[in-house]
Amino acid sequence: MPLEEVHQLLKRAVEGRLRQESVPVFNAYKRVLAEDIVSDVDIPPFSISHFDGYAVRAEDTLQASNSNPAMLKVVGRSYLDNEYVGRVKAGEAVYVSTGCTLPDGADAVVPIELAEAEGDLIKVRRSFRVGENVVPAGADVRRGERVFPLGHVLRAQDIKFLADIGRWNVKVFKKPTVAIASIGNELTDRVE
Numbered sequence: 001m002p003l004e005e006v007h008q009l010l011k012r013a014v015e016g017r018l019r020q021e022s023v024p025v026f027n028a029y030k031r032v033l034a035e036d037i038v039s040d041v042d043i044p045p046f047s048i049s050h051f052d053g054y055a056v057r058a059e060d061t062l063q064a065s066n067s068n069p070a071m072l073k074v075v076g077r078s079y080l081d082n083e084y085v086g087r088v089k090a091g092e093a094v095y096v097s098t099g100c101t102l103p104d105g106a107d108a109v110v111p112i113e114l115a116e117a118e119g120d121l122i123k124v125r126r127s128f129r130v131g132e133n134v135v136p137a138g139a140d141v142r143r144g145e146r147v148f149p150l151g152h153v154l155r156a157q158d159i160k161f162l163a164d165i166g167r168w169n170v171k172v173f174k175k176p177t178v179a180i181a182s183i184g185n186e187l188t189d190r191v192e
Contacts, residue, residue, distance in 0.1 A: 019174040025162045028154050031172040037148040039165050042138035046101040050133045054093040054115050054122055055106035058130045069116075069123040078103065093122055102134060109133035141165070 020034040049055065056072060064070035072093040078084035078100045088094055088105035096102070096109060108128040116123040141147060147165070148158060154170075162170065 020171050021174050022169050022171050025159055025168055025170055028162075028170050028172055029156065029159055031154055031170075031175075033148055033150055033152045033154065034171040034173045036146050036150050037152075037162065037167065037170065039141045039143055039145050039147050041141075041165050042143050043141040043164065044135060044137060044139065047137050048135045049096040049098055049100050049102060049109045050135050051109055051111040052097050053095075053109045053111040053133065054124075055088060055096045055102050056093045056108055056110055056124070056128065057088060057090065057105060058108040058128050058132065060091060061108070061110070061124050061127045064124045064127050066125050069125045072122050072124060074117075074120050074122060076103070107131065107134070 018034075023031065054072070054074065055078070060072060061070045072091055074095060075088070075092045076084040076086055077095040079097050080099055083101055084094050084096075084103050086094075086103060088103050092105075093110070093115075094103050094106065102109070107130045109132065110122070110124050110128055111133060114124070114126070116125075147161070148154075152158070154162075154172075
């Protein structure tokens with residue numbers, strides 16, 4: 001049988017037979033996705049602080065300047081393992097470490113280097129706009145966004161990301177079963 005005819009037979013035998021399976025995400029390293037992955041969540045899920053500093057209401061800093069600093073009362077502290085749960089009201093601030101969820105009512109962060117602490121007060125010497133030094137909810141990934149296309153080969157960082165968005169199982173193509181068939185005159189010394 002001519003080699004080209006053999007190739008065509010083999011091609012027809014395997015075409016359209018890519019089988020799929022669902023595997024736990026931590027067993028999916030270097031596997032090929034058999035589906036598009038769409039995020040069901042926003043990352044980050046809430047607006048977070050981009051710096052260590054003070055979560056404030058931007059409007060409380062509108063008139064702030066070197067000669068007329070805004071004086072804000074620090075009413076709490078927020079750390080990743082112990083976040084502040086109250087609301088920031090007019091004239092108040094909450095210390096936040098980098099990555100902490102912004103408390104309700106706050107819409108900007110004054111970096112720690114730009115705030116002068118005096119007891120339970122801070123002086124802010126310039127105005128801050130809404131969203132300044134804040135990473136908004138969904139800045140990295142929005143709910144409904146396609147994060148990996150069908151056919152993507154999963155890398156280590158992809159596995160971590162899938163766990164972050166709560167995808168514990170993924171559809172991948174089954175690993176192919178491969179056979180090697182040696183052909184040619186190296187198998188026999190008989191000549192035809």
